[in-house]
Amino acid sequence: MTDEATLLKAVLDAPDDDAPRLAYAQWSDGQGDAVSIARGELIRAQIDLMHTAPEVIKTGRAFGLQHRIWELIERHGASWAGAIAGSVDAYHFVRGFVGWIKLSARRFLDHGDSIMALAPVQHLDLTDVRDVDEALFDSPLWSHIRSLSMDACGLHDLHLQMLAASPHVTNLRWLSVADNHLTLAAAEALAASPFLRDLRYVELRGNPTDPVERLGYDSGIVVASWMPPEGKSLEARFGHQAWLHREVIPGRFEV
Numbered sequence: 001m002t003d004e005a006t007l008l009k010a011v012l013d014a015p016d017d018d019a020p021r022l023a024y025a026q027w028s029d030g031q032g033d034a035v036s037i038a039r040g041e042l043i044r045a046q047i048d049l050m051h052t053a054p055e056v057i058k059t060g061r062a063f064g065l066q067h068r069i070w071e072l073i074e075r076h077g078a079s080w081a082g083a084i085a086g087s088v089d090a091y092h093f094v095r096g097f098v099g100w101i102k103l104s105a106r107r108f109l110d111h112g113d114s115i116m117a118l119a120p121v122q123h124l125d126l127t128d129v130r131d132v133d134e135a136l137f138d139s140p141l142w143s144h145i146r147s148l149s150m151d152a153c154g155l156h157d158l159h160l161q162m163l164a165a166s167p168h169v170t171n172l173r174w175l176s177v178a179d180n181h182l183t184l185a186a187a188e189a190l191a192a193s194p195f196l197r198d199l200r201y202v203e204l205r206g207n208p209t210d211p212v213e214r215l216g217y218d219s220g221i222v223v224a225s226w227m228p229p230e231g232k233s234l235e236a237r238f239g240h241q242a243w244l245h246r247e248v249i250p251g252r253f254e255v
Helices: 004-013 018-030 034-050 054-058 063-086 105-116 129-137 140-144 157-164 184-192 229-238
Strands: 090-094 097-104 123-127 147-149 174-176 201-203 214-218 221-226
Touching: 004 018, 018 034, 034 063, 034 090, 063 090, 063 097, 090 123, 097 105, 105 123, 105 129, 105 140, 123 129, 129 157, 157 184, 184 229
Parallel strands: 097 123, 123 147, 147 174, 174 201
Antiparallel strands: 090 097, 214 221
């Protein structure tokens, strides 16, 4: 019989694949205790919700599933998070495992390896980035990260230039750096980076320069869109940049 460590390793090795998670859920069912059975239920419920069409969720027809997920996490989440809970400021379950964490950049550098050995974390919110900026942007821990928020961290263009120059950020798809001090030079670094070819969404609101496409709404429906001159200039120089466009805004945990 496959043991828990082997099943967890399979999840960590293929974090985008549902199959190892469902195998872990089946193993949890077989343990017989209430906490393990609830874990199996959570894994299947969150996978089901992830594959539920957005229009179904918007109509409220998935409310029962969403409420059950909340109940399971409220009751057992701390136990399932284990040692991770003591290393981070906040965490969130994604498809049955801790998949998003929030913590300071220094704690991410100090504890990142041990956290990544416990859960398939792909989504990260960082605070206090400037305390350890050079070591942070040189870290191989970025290879795990699919979405990243560094809002209101006092960042300047140099910080985005260091991020864009890292060969470890090739998995990054979603980036929020709102409310910093970023100018067009930061956007140029993102557009020019050979390591950020799959970047699909960037949030730059609240910065001196925001070249991202604007949308106009009427009664919640998009009725107009326009690209700022800075965005047009970027694409003229670097070619099409998916993250500049807002036709489809990807969910953070779906990228």
